[in-house]
Amino acid sequence: EVQLLESGGGLVQPGGSLRLSCAASGFTFSGYAMSWVRQAPGRGLDWVSSISGSGTSTYYADSVKGRFTVSRDNSRNTLYLQLNSLRAEDTALYYCAKDKGGCGSTNCYYGLDVWGQGTTVTVSS
Amino acid sequence: QSALTQPRSVSGSPGQSVTISCTGSSSDVGGYNYVSWYQQHPGKAPKLMIYDVSKRPSGVPDRFSGSKSGNTASLTISGLQAEDEADYYCCSYAGSPPYVFGTGTKVTVL
Numbered sequence: 001e002v003q004l005l006e007s008g009g010g011l012v013q014p015g016g017s018l019r020l021s022c023a024a025s026g027f028t029f030s031g032y033a034m035s036w037v038r039q040a041p042g043r044g045l046d047w048v049s050s051i052s053g054s055g056t057s058t059y060y061a062d063s064v065k066g067r068f069t070v071s072r073d074n075s076r077n078t079l080y081l082q083l084n085s086l087r088a089e090d091t092a093l094y095y096c097a098k099d100k101g102g103c104g105s106t107n108c109y110y111g112l113d114v115w116g117q118g119t120t121v122t123v124s125s
Numbered sequence: 126q127s128a129l130t131q132p133r134s135v136s137g138s139p140g141q142s143v144t145i146s147c148t149g150s151s152s153d154v155g156g157y158n159y160v161s162w163y164q165q166h167p168g169k170a171p172k173l174m175i176y177d178v179s180k181r182p183s184g185v186p187d188r189f190s191g192s193k194s195g196n197t198a199s200l201t202i203s204g205l206q207a208e209d210e211a212d213y214y215c216c217s218y219a220g221s222p223p224y225v226f227g228t229g230t231k232v233t234v235l
């Protein structure tokens with residue numbers, strides 16, 4: 001069974017840092033691009049970052065560029081998101097999601113077919 | 126990176142059809158045939174319902190269908206059922222950065 005399990009969320013003060021992890025199982029992790037999507041309380045889905053299967057290509061939303069860093073360890077089947085300089089507006093449920101693949105590359109972003117249950121980040125003093 | 130525009134809510138009676146629109150630009154919806162739709166029930170993770178504009182993943186009922194015309198994509202739910210009541214989000218490939226989501230639509234079954 002294909003599964004994604006996020007961890008690492010918590011309460012942090014403004015300006016603080018957190019590292020989120022997403023443990024993947026049930027598929028060839030390195031063969032797929034992965035993404036982070038967040039959802040603030042009562043709000044819609046907000047794409048945050050994506051990374052290719054090899055880890056060589058990374059992408060960020062303007063709202064997090066320069067503060068968040070996405071990475072992956074294909075030997076551990078784990079995706080990461082380092083959150084620095086956190087702001088109140090970063091408070092959200094953070095989901096990791098797997099790209100559906102099928103484009104002949106590990107750098108395609110045509111749909112997210114598997115989602116984790118999310119980990120909550122709260123930025124507050 | 127402007128969000129795609131969706132109606133805030135749509136509603137219908139059981140058995141009826143509802144259609145949700147998703148309007149973007151030539152840089153996203155209009156430029157690529159990579160629109161996907163997600164269903165999200167309260168407290169649950171999103172679920173992929175449609176990809177590549179009109180394709181259904183295995184297990185998604187065929188009463189869910191997708192289409193696109195110009196810069197606007199649409200999701201139609203035919204034969205509306207009580208369990209279809211949820212939030213729905215469109216998403217499009219947009220080059221770099223790769224993804225842009227819609228604002229979300231709440232579907233209510235009357």
